[in-house]
Amino acid sequence: MSIASAIAAISERLGDRLSTSRAVLDQHGQNETYYPHTPPDAVAFPETTEDVSAIVKICNDEGCPIVAYGAASSLEGQHLNTQGGICLDMSRMNRILRVSPEDLLAVVQPGITRLALNSDLRATGLMFPVDPGADASIGGMTATRASGTTAVRYGTMRENILALEAVMADGTIIRTGTEARKSSTGYDLTHLLIGSEGTLGIITELTLKLQGIPEAISSATCRFESVEDAVNCVITTIQSGLPMARIELLDDMMVKGFNVYANAGLPEVPHIFAEFHGTPAGVAEQAATFGEIAAEFGATGWKTADTTEDRNALWAMRHKAHYASAALGKGKHLWPTDVCVPISKLAEAVLQAQKDAVDLGLTSTIVGHVGDGNFHAGISVDPTDPDEMERAEQFTKALALTALRLGGTVSGEHGIGLGKQKFMDIEHGPAIAYMRAIKKAFDPNNILNPGKLLPPET
Numbered sequence: 001m002s003i004a005s006a007i008a009a010i011s012e013r014l015g016d017r018l019s020t021s022r023a024v025l026d027q028h029g030q031n032e033t034y035y036p037h038t039p040p041d042a043v044a045f046p047e048t049t050e051d052v053s054a055i056v057k058i059c060n061d062e063g064c065p066i067v068a069y070g071a072a073s074s075l076e077g078q079h080l081n082t083q084g085g086i087c088l089d090m091s092r093m094n095r096i097l098r099v100s101p102e103d104l105l106a107v108v109q110p111g112i113t114r115l116a117l118n119s120d121l122r123a124t125g126l127m128f129p130v131d132p133g134a135d136a137s138i139g140g141m142t143a144t145r146a147s148g149t150t151a152v153r154y155g156t157m158r159e160n161i162l163a164l165e166a167v168m169a170d171g172t173i174i175r176t177g178t179e180a181r182k183s184s185t186g187y188d189l190t191h192l193l194i195g196s197e198g199t200l201g202i203i204t205e206l207t208l209k210l211q212g213i214p215e216a217i218s219s220a221t222c223r224f225e226s227v228e229d230a231v232n233c234v235i236t237t238i239q240s241g242l243p244m245a246r247i248e249l250l251d252d253m254m255v256k257g258f259n260v261y262a263n264a265g266l267p268e269v270p271h272i273f274a275e276f277h278g279t280p281a282g283v284a285e286q287a288a289t290f291g292e293i294a295a296e297f298g299a300t301g302w303k304t305a306d307t308t309e310d311r312n313a314l315w316a317m318r319h320k321a322h323y324a325s326a327a328l329g330k331g332k333h334l335w336p337t338d339v340c341v342p343i344s345k346l347a348e349a350v351l352q353a354q355k356d357a358v359d360l361g362l363t364s365t366i367v368g369h370v371g372d373g374n375f376h377a378g379i380s381v382d383p384t385d386p387d388e389m390e391r392a393e394q395f396t397k398a399l400a401l402t403a404l405r406l407g408g409t410v411s412g413e414h415g416i417g418l419g420k421q422k423f424m425d426i427e428h429g430p431a432i433a434y435m436r437a438i439k440k441a442f443d444p445n446n447i448l449n450p451g452k453l454l455p456p457e458t
Helices: 003-017 022-027 049-062 114-124 138-143 189-193 227-239 252-262 280-296 308-319 321-328 343-359 386-405 421-428 431-442
Strands: 042-044 066-069 086-089 096-100 105-108 161-167 173-177 202-209 216-223 246-250 271-278 300-305 333-340 364-368 374-381
Touching (some): 003 042, 022 042, 049 161, 066 138, 066 202, 096 114, 105 114, 114 138, 138 202, 161 189, 173 189, 216 280, 227 246, 227 271, 227 343, 246 252, 252 321, 271 280, 271 308, 280 300, 300 308, 308 321, 321 333, 333 386, 343 374, 343 386, 386 421
Parallel strands (some): 042 086, 066 086
Antiparallel strands (some): 096 105, 105 202, 161 173, 216 271, 216 300, 246 364, 333 374, 364 374
């Protein structure tokens, strides 16, 4: 392996678009959670697919690790260069290449963020609906198979991508999928690359499904005496077939976090944040039906947010849950984790997570896109305190095993990266061997985000 030779060869092509300055390296070695600062050896800023192809080919020839970098909002360390090498910063590949309103699709580069995309789409009356909270890049959202608050209605990234362009480990440029809404041809490489966390190829272009901006939107909040009542309200709502656009659970600790972080002034009991999309009459009917269901479980404090300003303020607060959770730790790092379970098992999983946090003496919040069974726990930790880190490790393991016992998965949204590799064998069993075979076939020299997603072979 010669990282130095790779850097020299890439520098010849990119010139000042390859940086080895300490400030740039330090910036690209940071992450949102407790993982150690991990700067790369160099940061490349490609502007075209051909740039990416040339860089990847050099890295493959030299055996140099290369890791794609979007907005660095991933929560399992997916973007960190843990084995050194090249950080491929995709931020300059941030254009909308084409919008086809008639076909409800857009073709974009991976570096565009979801907020920038939707800002540009607004004049067309269309939107890209996937909303993970952070202003993540579309390429990063695709690589981690992101979802978020609107997935209960519109699906995850998996359901909202028609086609991809990608650079493979040897520099070959491929296209997967088409602009057609379905196909019966060949292996589904599009969905194999979605969620592969940059370990199989570097995504350089995406064809996205779009949705019409709803004619009417209304949001609401209400609160409950117990998290069990709130979760059972969610379960009944989903099982009733009500087409919720968003339905979010906040436990009492999460609400306390919002009060500490943003002076929200909310009663510190479990809350549900909900949103309804459709026609004015349809939205009113949905809200009324949800209100009736919530009342059956003792909901109080019903409050609507009908104006754009009020809705934006409500969801901006919800999207700051990561930082509000961290605020409870008074300067500690946040160890975020998530699981997803069948909707009928949601109450059991949430209550078990709360009990485990108390038993282990941890400060933890629970918040989640619970309409599809996905929830997050945010644990405050001091990485220099081995005992606290060990207790946090016990908590995340217990949560993962609870999810698997209930027929769920160890991650519905965050992905695997570094933090959840140890659970992959437990969840997937013999299928891991086939995943390793795919990785070896796609990336025989193991240069693409090495050390991520798949657990080390023993």
